[in-house]
Amino acid sequence: MTSADDFAVRIESLSRAFRGTQALIDVSLQIPRGSVFGLVGLNGAGKTTLIQHVIGSLKALHGSVNVLGQDPTVHPEKLLARIGYMTEEDSLPKWMRISDLTSFCRTVYPTWSDSYARELCDMFGLSTTAKLKSLSKGGRARVALLAAIAHRPELLILDEPSSGLDPIARADILEAIIRTVADEGRTVLFSSHLLEEIDRVCDHIALIHDGVLLESIPAATLPERYTECFYRTETPSSRPPEIPGSFGGTGDASEWSVLMDSENEASASTTTSIESHGSRWELVRQEPATVHRWFAGRVRRPSAAAASTQAEGIQHV
Numbered sequence: 001m002t003s004a005d006d007f008a009v010r011i012e013s014l015s016r017a018f019r020g021t022q023a024l025i026d027v028s029l030q031i032p033r034g035s036v037f038g039l040v041g042l043n044g045a046g047k048t049t050l051i052q053h054v055i056g057s058l059k060a061l062h063g064s065v066n067v068l069g070q071d072p073t074v075h076p077e078k079l080l081a082r083i084g085y086m087t088e089e090d091s092l093p094k095w096m097r098i099s100d101l102t103s104f105c106r107t108v109y110p111t112w113s114d115s116y117a118r119e120l121c122d123m124f125g126l127s128t129t130a131k132l133k134s135l136s137k138g139g140r141a142r143v144a145l146l147a148a149i150a151h152r153p154e155l156l157i158l159d160e161p162s163s164g165l166d167p168i169a170r171a172d173i174l175e176a177i178i179r180t181v182a183d184e185g186r187t188v189l190f191s192s193h194l195l196e197e198i199d200r201v202c203d204h205i206a207l208i209h210d211g212v213l214l215e216s217i218p219a220a221t222l223p224e225r226y227t228e229c230f231y232r233t234e235t236p237s238s239r240p241p242e243i244p245g246s247f248g249g250t251g252d253a254s255e256w257s258v259l260m261d262s263e264n265e266a267s268a269s270t271t272t273s274i275e276s277h278g279s280r281w282e283l284v285r286q287e288p289a290t291v292h293r294w295f296a297g298r299v300r301r302p303s304a305a306a307a308s309t310q311a312e313g314i315q316h317v
C-alpha cells in the first residue's frame, strides 16, 4: 500500500495561465521517493512552469503542490535547504571565485559538505580559486551542479541542465551524479529535451505537451506497453493505414509505421493484414517502441486524414 510519504512530490489538478496562455492544464503528478524522474516535452510544453511550482517560485493558484511533505510556498527557506536546483540559465554571480560560492552555500545549507564539494571539484577538474567569469559555459555548469548537490539534497531538480555541457560531460557527469543521488534514496526530477539522456538515467518518464500531462510511465514498462508496427503496401500512400487504436503514424510511400498501445482495448491484437483507404497493408515487422519513437508519436500533431479518423474514435495523438 502506498502512503503520501512514498512521494517526494505530489501535484494535484495544477493549472496555470499567463496572460491568456495556458501553460499548465489540470496536471496531476506524483514523483516516487528515490526515483530519477524524467520530465520531457517540446519547447513551451510547460516543464519549467511545473518546476517553478515545485521549488515554490510560483504559487499554485489552481490545484495544489506538495513537496517533501510541505507546501513549497510556506516556509520556503526550510524546503529550499532540502532541495538542490540547477537550471539551464547561466545565473551564477560571475565575480565570485568558486571558493566564495562554496562559502556562501555553506551558510545557506545546514547539510553542506566541504569534503564532497572538494571531491566534486576534483572530479570536474575545477580549481577552487578560479573566478567564475574565467570559466567556460560548461565549467560554470559544472560549478552550478556542484552547488546544487554538495549538500546532498533530498530532492535534486535539474531543469534542462545539459545545455551548458559538452557531450562527454553530459554523458559522464550527469549520469554519475544522478545515479549517485538516486542510489542514496534521494529523488531526482530531471527535465530535458535530450531523450537519450532521459532514457539512460530515468526510471520514470512523464510527458507534458501543450500544458497537458499526456502520460507518466515507469521507463521499464514503456517498451513492453508500446509496439512499433511496420506496414507495407503495394500502392504508395501519403498516410499510414488506419488501424483501430494505433497512433503516431510515420513513414512515406509504401512503408509506414504506427504505434500500438497494449493497454488500449481497441489495439489489443496486432493486425497482420488490413484494407485501409483503398490499399491492402501487410505487417512486415514489429518491435518494442523506443522512448524517442514513443515521444514523437505522442506529440505529433495529427494530419488532416488522421484527424478525421480521430473524429471516428481512432486514437492518433
Ligand SMILES: Nc1ncnc2c1ncn2[C@@H]1O[C@H](COP(=O)(O)OP(=O)(O)OP(=O)(O)O)[C@@H](O)[C@H]1O
Pocket (backbone or CB within 6 Å): 018, 019, 021, 022, 023, 041, 042, 043, 044, 045, 046, 047, 048, 049, 050
Ligand atoms: N512568465 C511568463 N509570462 C508569460 N508566458 C509565460 C511565462 N512563463 C511561461 N510562459 C508560457 O507558458 C508556456 C510554457 O512555458 P514553459 O517555459 O513552462 O515551457 P518549457 O516546457 O519549460 O519550455 P522550454 O523547453 O522551451 O524551456 C509557454 O507558452 C511560455 O511562453
